[in-house]
Amino acid sequence: MFRWVIPTIIAVVAGLLVLLGYLAPIPIFVSVRIVLVRWATVLAAFALVLAYGSILKVHIARVFRRRIRHRIASLILLVSAVITLVLVLLQGPEGIWVQAILSDILIPGQSAVLALTAVTLLLSGMRLFTTRRSPMAVLFLATALLMLLGTIPVVYPRTVELIVQLVDAAATGGMRGLLLGVSLGIVITGLRIILGIDRPYSGG
Amino acid sequence: MENQLIALGLVLIGAFALSIYGMRQQRKSKRARSSDGQDGVEAAARAERGAGVVPAFQTFTAEVGRVAEAGQAVHVALGSGGLLSEDGMVSIAALQGLAALTKLSAAYDTPPYLTTGDPTLYLLADTQLRDAYARLGTAQGYRPGCVRFSAPTPTLYAAQAATLTLDEPVGTHINLGAFDQEASLLVDAAVTKKAKLAGGAVSPAGLSALYPDLTERQLIIGEELFAGGAEVTDRSAFLASLAAANLLRWLVILGILVAAGISLVGPLLEGGG
Structure with missing residues (x-):
């Protein structure tokens, strides 16, 4: 009963109300949707507390485990996680030190890691023909190169420009087809949950 | 309107x-x-x-046995699609596609490492693996440390999860869920570790990062990800x-x-x- 009947009823009713709030243009449904989404955000905050605990648990275990690589990295992560939490509790999320951590450490660090993906993507492009030796692999590489050419601000001969535009149109069409299929999958998965057929929240 | x-x-x-x-x-x-x-x-x-419409889903269970024999583990990177984001359903579909893997892993008592970049997805993944043990009547054997929340943003999540692949005895790396180009960091770590690769994504950016290193039989493209439940559970x-x-x-x-x-x-x- 408590394991799945009550959670299923709550999930089905809440799901239907939120869906109606988005799709049916009736003010009462819109207000209910806003309230329910706000409650969900509060619940997600509790999930964040549990997830924070998971990070601490995993890295404390790593620091005290012998013969493990990068123990010092785990220690740095633990210290910074605790310091950041203490600062947020003392100053709030808008505090000077908290904002300094965000703008001077987190954002530049994240940008640096994102820049690294350019290198890893290039490396995986170089490995392409070791995994796939097919016309599709050649087409993939040619499309990627043409799209890259298209982003360089240079005046190309008319023929090259035309080829780039053609490939651009084909690639955009393919991407839209992919996203349409994914959207339908999302609709059906959501419907399964709203109708109570799927219960990922209770392991069923 | x-x-x-x-x-x-x-x-x-x-x-x-x-x-x-x-x-x-x-x-x-x-x-x-x-x-x-x-x-x-x-x-x-x-x-x-x-x-066998999407053969990659069938390879997941085969990998559980293979890594168990080698004394290694499977690392499943579930991405950063949280339940409150637009990628929530993608993450749920990914977990359904992993149902057979988690069930078999629990039976062999060789739990996979499940990493997530979103707290709500972390709870769902934890529930799924815990439930797999409970259904076998071995709930006390469940090790919570196998499901890990790595970081709250996609890029940092990928960087953290990649270090798990490098540091732990990972024999197979599966990327399944909501990814963009940061998936290339995870793939690169798996290639460096010489781990076997499988998985899929729904975004064009995520797929372009996976495509060069995964063969047709290992790659799940776009909407195929939503067929996972049907492929592995019937x-x-x-x-x-x-x-x-x-x-x-x-x-x-x-x-x-x-x-x-x-x-x-x-x-x-x-x-x-």
Whole structure:
């Protein structure tokens, strides 16, 4: 009963109300949707507390485990996680030190890691023909190169420009087809949950 | 307003189709069960959808046995699609595609490392693995440290999860869920570790990061990810949802053709009039 009947009823009713709030243009449904989404955000905050605990648990275990690589990295992560939490509790999320951590450490660090993906993507492009030796692999590489050419601000001969535009149109069409299929999958998965057929929240 | 009504219409048709196909599928399963036993049900279900449409899902369970023999583990990177974000359903579909893997891992007591970049997804993944142990009656054997929340942003999550692949004895790396180009960091770590790769993504950026290193049999492209439940569990609800998705797809194609026809013919008629 408590394991799945009550959670299923709550999930089905809440799901239907939120869906109606988005799709049916009736003010009462819109207000209910806003309230329910706000409650969900509060619940997600509790999930964040549990997830924070998971990070601490995993890295404390790593620091005290012998013969493990990068123990010092785990220690740095633990210290910074605790310091950041203490600062947020003392100053709030808008505090000077908290904002300094965000703008001077987190954002530049994240940008640096994102820049690294350019290198890893290039490396995986170089490995392409070791995994796939097919016309599709050649087409993939040619499309990627043409799209890259298209982003360089240079005046190309008319023929090259035309080829780039053609490939651009084909690639955009393919991407839209992919996203349409994914959207339908999302609709059906959501419907399964709203109708109570799927219960990922209770392991069923 | 007009778009909202079209979406509502699609949702209602989807719900109706899901119910009808679901009932039909259940009747079929009952009939097959009464005549052939459980094997007959699975055979009928497989025949219905055409088995091995997405072979990558079948390789997941094979990997559990392979890494268990080698004394290694599977690392499943679930991405950063949280339940409150637009990628929530992608993450849920990814977890359903992993149902057989988590079940088998629990049976062998070789739990996979499940990493997530979102707290709500972390709770779902934890529930799924814990439940797999509980169903076998070995709930006390569950090790919570196997499901890990790595970091709250996609890039930092990928960097953290990549270090797990490098640091732990990972023999197979599976990327399944909501990823963009940061997936290349995870793939690169798996290639460096010489781990076997499999998985898929739904975004073009995520797929372009996976495509060069995964073969056709290892890669799950876009909407194929939503077929995971049907591929690994044979539950009639999943099979019905594949049929409902197909019906919706044809309706969308019809809608696109009608809209294109109207936009083509409309100005001609106006000009003629």
